[in-house]
Amino acid sequence: MTEPPAAPEADAVAARFAQMFAALAQNIEHVVRGKRDKIELALVCLLAEGHLLVEDVPGVGKTTLARAVAASVDARWTRVQFTPDLLPSDITGVSIFNQAGNAFEFHPGPIFANLVVADEINRGSPKTQSALLEVMEERRVTVEGTPHPVPRPFLVLATQNPVDMDGTYPLPEAQLDRFLMRISMGYPDHRAEVEVLAGRPSGALLDRLPAVATRDDVAAMIDFASRLHVAAPLYDYVVRVVAATRGHEDLRLGASPRASLALLRAGRVRAAAAGRSYLVPEDVKALAVPVIAHRLIVTPEAELRGRTGADVVADVLATVAAPQAAGV
Template identity: 60%
Template sequence: MNGRNVSDSRDEGAGREFAAAFQRVVDNVELVVRGKTEVVRQALTCLLAGGHLLVEDVPGLGKTSLARCLAASVEATCHRIQFTPDLLPSDVTGVTVYHQGSGEFRFHQGPVFAHVVVADEVNRASPKTQSALLEVMEEGRVTVDGVTHPVPRPFLVVATQNPVDMDGTYPLPEAQLDRFLMRLRVGYPSRAAEMAILRDRRGGLRVEDLQPVLGTDDILAMTAQTASVHVAETIHEYVVDLVAATRELPGLRLGASPRGSIALLRAAQVRAAATGRRFVTPEDVKALAEPTLAHRLLLAPDAELRGYTAERAVAEVLESVPVPRTLAGV
């Protein structure tokens, strides 16, 4: 067996191990979160891509449970922050306190210092408090009184959001929306899934009962592994063309930023690795275009009045941009 065959065999073995580990986490989360396989897979994809997740839907659909189950499955610390109109930025990031006995100032960490941070009902807080998440989501650190404090790795913010037309909500600013790698909607469960939920309430597994199937070191190693998934030049061109096309649609007043291109490509690499492949295909990109791009698009006022949606805009872009036929170097 020559060197190339040995290398290919190792890559295939690593790919199978990655896919198996990915599926173990998905199966573990689904012991509690019933009937939402694709939502669970995309949430785990977001974690492995090093991004953050915005889960938007009406109350009671398991948005917070999804985040807690994901953290429990990978043995990660998890802190929940209930966002309310009177929540202060220091309630999120932490505060420096003077200790009279020692005569020194000490930083007391806020709940943002965890592997998984659940920002529950994030759009019920004021814009000033929402902005407290901007630095930590982008750079993985918090600056208080001029001193920088890094947060643990891996680091995932799962923000839950009620629909913006509900009472007491503030729209998230565009700069903050752009920092979420994905936006997902959970949706109502199927009849069978809802029946399973009711049976579970009589003695089934709860979030607290979940046993971890991976550790945080495993997640960091898997994240590093996804970065080496091959991306052909034609896939780079396809991603750039898709994102550029959102900036030309007449129904939008703002298309996706280059951060959207990066998010789409990173998520596609994770999806490829989760299926045991060492290269990205156009199908990976197409499957993740809506959750990674739609929330970054701003509708023109007249288009919004006509019922035009960001999801429809992404669908139009996918239909109009030619799909690459070859994957050079694969």
């Protein structure tokens, strides 16, 4: 596709965006080895003001990735270990009566941070999980009728074990839909695992990992990505890709308009990370599976055939025509 006209300053800002994005990714790679693609997806979530769900078996670096992203940004971050006895107020905060002032005072919980690491989120009860619904969508927490906004940027970086493991509760569809992406870490490659065995454990390095971006840096990157040029045919392409899931024969539930918004936001960040000040169809295609697949519910018949949401998204990308160069 041809490059649309862009002001020189936009290209310069895109170049600086790409440099900072690469610096963040390289910093995280010091402790999360052999997973550059997963690191970049996590950073796309951060800069698209979305939330990330990392799902995989224990021991493959889910929490390490979450902590490394948090440590790489000079901002307030908190960690919540989800357990079956965790209460909603343990996350959102609670109002306590102050006898001296004869009034209730709100004591904010750990959700009031720029980056919140929700570790093993599906070990919390459904009631506790639901405490995140409002804040993940509206960036605020309502306690006793009073809204309390969370700071910006705000990212929930959650990890979870596969739902068939003991002591887990499946996340409801409404909460899954609030995660911009879901990714799996996978096992490390041979070289990365050898480095760990050779005496370079990520835990020791993680404690010394420096911050390479400030909160203001991240906010500026978010603002630039949100204004990135998108040609009219690409808006149409994003909607057609998402809408094609709603009538697919293998699905009981397709993707909502929230998926269209998420795919567009993520695509803009990917474009800026590549040093471009405009979106291309490849940005949409590259992010469609992690952004859309977890929002889909496959029919029981398709499940028996081994079909997954990712398979359906791949079908859609193969059948929905992307705009051509003349359309930009």
